[in-house]
Amino acid sequence: MNASTSLRNGWQKVFGAGAKSERPPPGDTSHGTILYLEDISVSFDGFKALNALTLYIDAGELRCIIGPNGAGKTTMMDVITGKTRPDAGSAWFGQNTDLLTLTEPQIAEAGIGRKFQKPTVFEQHTVMENLELAVAGNKAIWSTLASPLDSRQRTHIEEVLETVCLQDRRDMRAGMLSHGQKQWLEIGMLLAQQPQLLLVDEPVAGMTPQEVERTAELLLSLAGKHSVMVVEHDMDFVRSIARKVTVLHEGHVLAEGSIDEVQNDPRVVEVYLGE
Amino acid sequence: MQTSASSNLWTRLIAGERGTQVFLALLLTVGVAVPILHLAFPEGSSLHLSTYTVTLIGKYMTYALLAIAVDLVWGYCGILSLGHAAFFALGGYAMGMYLMRQIGTRGVYGDLVLPDFMVFLNWKELPWFWYGFDMFWFAAVMVVIVPGLLALAFGWLAFRSRVTGVYLSIITQALTYALMLAFFRNDMGFGGNNGLTDFKEIVGADINASGTRVALFLASALALALGYLACRYITLSRAGRVVQAIRDAESRTRFIGYRVESYKLWVFAFSAVLAGIAGALYVPQVGIINPSEFQPINSIEVVIWVAVGGRGTLYGAVAGAVLVNYAKTYFTAALPELWLYALGTMFVIVTLFLPRGVVGLADRLTPRQRVEQAVTA
Amino acid sequence: MKLLGCMMSSIPGVRPGSLLLVLLLAALSHCVAASEAPSFEQALGALATSNFKQKERAAGELVGVRHANTRAVLDALLEGNLYYRKADKRVFIAVTQEAGLELRDALTLQSAGTADAADFSKITTNNQLRKTLRSALASFDLTDPDAQVRLGAVNEMLRSLDADSVSILRARERDEKDESVRQAIRTGLAIADLNHEDAARRLSAVEQLKGSLNPEVFNRLTALVSTSDDGSYTEPDAKVRSAARAALAGIENSRSFYSMLETLFFGLSLGSVLVLAAIGLAITFGVMGVINMAHGELMMLGAYTTYVVQLIMPQHIGASVLVAIPVAFVVAGGVGVLIERGVVRFLYGRPLETLLATFGVSLVLQQIVRDIFTANNRPVETPSWMSGSLQINEAFSITYNRLYVVLFMLIVFVILQWVLKKTSLGLKVRAVAQNRAMAKSMGVRTEWVDALTFGLGSGIAGVAGVALSQLTNVGPNLGQAYIIDSFMVVVFGGVGNLWGTLIGGMSLGVVNQFLEPHAGAVLAKILVLIALILFIQRRPRGLFPQLGRAAEG
Structure with a gap:
């Protein structure tokens, strides 16, 4: 990339000029795969957080990622969402969207939504405002400054509110919600974005058993229409939703398969139980 | 349809917040009462307001506008700018250049074109950047454009590479410091140390006449009202919510698809323009602009106005600007040696005990209606 | 006689x-x-x-x-x-x-x-x-018995040589014991020989003058190769001319080399001042994440401490500066601990609020000093061992106060590194900086460590103030003049890294000095500030950033 195009890109990124034409295309899943991660390596201060990681997610799939602490799960999500740039490797969303050339908002617009490990809702905003912020639509400043939401977006928000059971909390400040409710709100925000691929980091941490059950139902219902990647420690939860599980260890894929296959894999047992 | 849309806007901007209503009512009262008390009652009457007082209140209003500008970026967007006085001063210089050129042959050296300080420095012709400032409209455009463009350029550099938090505060401080050093130089062509002063007239009117003072006062009041409503509109729009989301969780906002840099940039630039307009109204009222307006401490003082009043509420910023400046006027006249103690202590007390300023204090002392509403809803 | x-x-x-x-x-x-x-x-x-x-x-x-x-x-x-x-x-x-x-x-x-x-x-x-x-x-x-006076006299004579002064010099050459004076005399005799009627003599004189840095030599040789109005050379012999040209080129080279060396040294001494001012800040900002806007005022306290110490011991100005160093450390460090206990500790994790509160403290400190010492600058005397300069050669000399400030900075830097790397306080400070919660659970009294760290940073500011008292005016605004520069150094060098502060400060000082002759002092400063603003947006975490998880948030 030469200096003038880099300058122009920088210009567009910051001033928002030409944002429409520049919007990345949605993931093209004509080959049945929505996410290609190939030979991704990331290192911090000599520590290899990801080490030649290769992973594919199929369109409509629900994939669980497990692995001990420091296996690189969060770093992998950071790479996919543009927060961290890898030292090597490639990351493609569908056939023709190179994730490594896009910024975080561009990746979000392209159709990848992310729920964080710690619930990060906007605590000063109401539940409704949180969803309004997240809802799919034109997110350029001139649009948000000039026009209110359209009726299609409003309907969609109502649907999401219902899905995550927060209808009667709509005007409450998000900071006053319980921990589980915050998790749900965040999932709701993810749904409002209408992404093709959902990255969900530890969705059931701090939830009551009933809430966990409903979350499992919700994620299962999403699969098919969307592709979902769930990172979770709770093995019961993983068992309840997983069709295919990937085990990460020291920055690369250790094993992949059904939950039973993975749990019986001696290498996985060794990693989890120690030598 | 048209009327319902505009009445809807009216409801949103004004009806929703008591502080705003109180502020606008007060502003209207002052805006009407001050000119009447000044012009209708003769000097010596106990109801007469002196030109000094009219100008003082007009000055407070320009400060209030500056405070709103800072509150918009700090209170709403979380950007602690320690360089906003620079935009204020640039707006002031643009106006000052117009006023200088209006002096014409009435200067000490009587040069038709060159301001006195240029004659004094033995300059033969007007520098190119002084062209056009003999026209009011041109100066008025520059008041908006110069601070706006500087803020865009600076913000583009800073926000694009995600300079945030205290780093950003420090480089805004460096920005105003660099400008101060630059404007102190004689060969910059802005009057050096002495700045621009000895103004005679503005759009044809004697700048010291009562009527002109009242007109400037009214212009300040109007600018304050419009600036306030504009900021209120922004903060209530969806964009305003995005801006507050950026303040609370910047990277989260990015992950749901907003170009955070672009939002920050435009808010910063708009705020700089407001500051520039405030400066442009300030200069004809106080009659001088010099490089000390760029002093780092000035920018920090503006931040403390906002902190004292209560950041994150526009009327809080106005209240803070008026309160602190009234205190400053009082102290510097009555107990000058105590002013810095008072200001310093104010910094400490407000940050330690009043995170939401006097407005927050007032809220705490009144029944918690809004919170209850929110809980029971 | x-x-x-x-x-x-x-x-x-x-x-x-x-x-x-x-x-x-x-x-x-x-x-x-x-x-x-x-x-x-x-x-x-x-x-x-x-x-x-x-x-x-x-x-x-x-x-x-x-x-x-x-x-x-x-x-x-x-x-x-x-x-x-x-x-x-x-x-x-x-x-x-x-x-x-x-x-x-x-x-x-x-x-x-x-x-x-x-x-x-x-x-x-x-x-x-x-x-x-x-x-x-x-x-x-x-x-004169003093060789310096003799050297001055010879150099004075070189400016207007005539037959008499040449003969005096020639006579003096034999008796002169001091090598540098002898050298100067020989230079003078060679200059005189440049006008000799014998071309060979002139040539050997030129050869002898090669490498001399005396300004008179430069002028004479320049005159030798210049042409008069009618186009003829002052020096008729082509050989002598070309030798003179070569000698001139050599002289110009070494002169520009030495002037570069001098600028470099000026830059290093300015950089040392910046490092001294910034290094305490690097500790409070880098290690604790606390912005201390009163840092400049703590330096000011150090400078005033020097003044007070001199008032107490007027008979021993030479020693007073040395005495002032530990006193200033204690005074500024004590005030620092007070600031930490009274204000800063309530604001951990809220850097912007800390910035504002400590700014308030800085205003109060300034006013206190104004009330005690008045707003006028106070005269701080420079001890005799710090005045004068070290003459390396005719084109290059180093003033002692600049030399000492560089040395002093290095000593402070080494001691600080030692404290942070080798002492138990340093270990605890680094532990708290990396993981406060973990350090706490390991039994480190984090509150106590915070106070001491802040005190250490503040004490260093006081010590820097002692150095500043020897270089600038001691007045209530002393601190303000340095605070922005010091922050720039810390930000440039990278937070949480003393080496970064050292290299950052030194390079800023040097760059500033090299720009100054071309751009003027104020413009150089502006250029440096602008360059820094551009630099920060390229490398937001400075020259030596902390990497990995510790740097997040």
Whole structure:
């Protein structure tokens, strides 16, 4: 990339000029795969957080990622969402969207939504405002400054509110919600974005058993229409939703398969139980 | 349809917040009462307001506008700018250049074109950047454009590479410091140390006449009202919510698809323009602009106005600007040696005990209606 | 002088032109010897005459007695400012004023009021006498026991060489023991040889002058290769010209090398000041994440501490600065601990609020100092061991205060590194900086560590203030002038890294000094600030950023 195009890109990124034409295309899943991660390596201060990681997610799939602490799960999500740039490797969303050339908002617009490990809702905003912020639509400043939401977006928000059971909390400040409710709100925000691929980091941490059950139902219902990647420690939860599980260890894929296959894999047992 | 849309806007901007209503009512009262008390009652009457007082209140209003500008970026967007006085001063210089050129042959050296300080420095012709400032409209455009463009350029550099938090505060401080050093130089062509002063007239009117003072006062009041409503509109729009989301969780906002840099940039630039307009109204009222307006401490003082009043509420910023400046006027006249103690202590007390300023204090002392509403809803 | 005269007269091989002079000088000295060394007063009185011979003799006697006022009297005589009172033949140094003559007694150099010019008679000189006087003055200094004075005299003579001064120099060359003075004399003789009629002599002179950094050499060689109006060269011989050109090129090279070296050194000393100012900040900001806007005022306290220490021990200015260092550390460090306990500790994790609160503290500190010491600058004396300069060669000298500030900075830096790396406090500080919760659970008293860290950073600021008191004015605004620069250094160097601060400060100082001649002081500063703003947006975490998870958030 030469200096003038880099300058122009920088210009567009910051001033928002030409944002429409520049919007990345949605993931093209004509080959049945929505996410290609190939030979991704990331290192911090000599520590290899990801080490030649290769992973594919199929369109409509629900994939669980497990692995001990420091296996690189969060770093992998950071790479996919543009927060961290890898030292090597490639990351493609569908056939023709190179994730490594896009910024975080561009990746979000392209159709990848992310729920964080710690619930990060906007605590000063109401539940409704949180969803309004997240809802799919034109997110350029001139649009948000000039026009209110359209009726299609409003309907969609109502649907999401219902899905995550927060209808009667709509005007409450998000900071006053319980921990589980915050998790749900965040999932709701993810749904409002209408992404093709959902990255969900530890969705059931701090939830009551009933809430966990409903979350499992919700994620299962999403699969098919969307592709979902769930990172979770709770093995019961993983068992309840997983069709295919990937085990990460020291920055690369250790094993992949059904939950039973993975749990019986001696290498996985060794990693989890120690030598 | 048209009327319902505009009445809807009216409801949103004004009806929703008591502080705003109180502020606008007060502003209207002052805006009407001050000119009447000044012009209708003769000097010596106990109801007469002196030109000094009219100008003082007009000055407070320009400060209030500056405070709103800072509150918009700090209170709403979380950007602690320690360089906003620079935009204020640039707006002031643009106006000052117009006023200088209006002096014409009435200067000490009587040069038709060159301001006195240029004659004094033995300059033969007007520098190119002084062209056009003999026209009011041109100066008025520059008041908006110069601070706006500087803020865009600076913000583009800073926000694009995600300079945030205290780093950003420090480089805004460096920005105003660099400008101060630059404007102190004689060969910059802005009057050096002495700045621009000895103004005679503005759009044809004697700048010291009562009527002109009242007109400037009214212009300040109007600018304050419009600036306030504009900021209120922004903060209530969806964009305003995005801006507050950026303040609370910047990277989260990015992950749901907003170009955070672009939002920050435009808010910063708009705020700089407001500051520039405030400066442009300030200069004809106080009659001088010099490089000390760029002093780092000035920018920090503006931040403390906002902190004292209560950041994150526009009327809080106005209240803070008026309160602190009234205190400053009082102290510097009555107990000058105590002013810095008072200001310093104010910094400490407000940050330690009043995170939401006097407005927050007032809220705490009144029944918690809004919170209850929110809980029971 | 007597001795000198004898020696000079006994020097063989002196050129005929100057022989007369040497003989004269010798004669003068012998006369002195013969009349059993008259006092300064007697010699002075002998000047009050119209007889040039007698004046010449009297001048010789004045030189002979080596009186402290000899120089002033002879200078006055040369300039035509020496008079005697007609009434009592008393000699005065006088300047003509409107009201008459403004007098100084030549004997004591005390002012003697103003008097009517009619009562006085000027002691006149003729060409011969003036010539003798100049030479006498030069040789007066050339025989001074202090080598520095002799060197100065030689360099003075180099500026206006004539046959007489050359012969004096030639005579002096043999007796001179000091190598640098000898070198200067040889340079002078070679310069004189540049005008010799023999081209070979000139050539060897040029060869000899190669590498000399004396400005006179440069001027003479430049003159040698220049052309006059009609296009002809001043120097007829092409060989000499090309040798001169080569020599000039060499001189220019080494001159620009030394001037670069000098700029570099200025930059390093400025950088040292910046590092001293910034390094305490690097600790509070880098290790604790606390923005201390009162840092500049803590430096100011250090500077005022120096002033107070000097007030207490006025007899020992030399030692006072050394005493002030630990005192300033304790004073500023103590105030720092107070600030931490009173304000900062309530604001951890809220850097912007800390910034504002400590700014408030800085205003209060400034006003306190203003109330105690007034708003005027306080005079802090520089001890004698810090004044003067170290002359490396004619193109390069280093002032001691700049040299000491560099050394002082290095000492402070090393001690600080040692404290942070090798002591248990340092270990705890680093542990708290990396993981506060973990350190706490390991039994580190984090509150105590915070207070001490802040105190350490503040104490260093006080020590920096002692250094600043020797370099700038000590006033209530001292701190403000440095706070932005110090923050720039920390931000540039990278937070949480003392080496970054060192390299950051040094490079800022050097860059600033190298820009200054081209851009002027203020513009250089502006350029550096702008460059920094651009730099920060390229590398938001400075030159040496902390990487990995620790850097997040």
